[in-house]
Amino acid sequence: MTKAYWINTFRSISDPDKLAAYVDLxxxxxxxxxxxxxARGAPAAAFESGVLERTTVIEFDTVDQAVAAYRSAAYQRALAALGDGAERDIRIIESIP
Known part of the structure; x- marks a missing residue:
């Protein structure tokens, strides 16, 4: 099986307090x-349509594991805490075998 990578890019952050609550959960x-x-934090550089907002890369053993983490009750509570505090782009991709 190939590993999976969750890439979470924040396009904008409108409420730092909601972001902090999200991060804690x-x-x-x-x-x-x-x-x-x-990896997590502000990018060192961004090109083309990239933005210099918070980005996170998380490794999972499988795509199914990453998707299950997204759908978990614990992560859904984190999303509820974030609410409208940020605009994001989340992608889950498989590694190259």
Whole structure:
């Protein structure tokens, strides 16, 4: 099986307090779902249509594991805490075998 990578890019952050509440809940939810944080924070550089907002890369053993982490009750609580505090783009991709 190939690994999966969750790439979470924030396009904009409108409420830092809601973001902080999300981060407090989302990190433990990802770890509980089998995720391993590989990178997170502001990008060192962005090109073409990239934005210099918070980005997170999380490794999972499988796509199914990553999708299950997204759908988990714990992560859904994190999303509820974030609410309209940010606009994001989340992608889950498989590694190259």
């Amino acid at each position: 989302a990190g433990p939810a990802m770890l509980a779902g089998g995720g391993r944080f590989l």
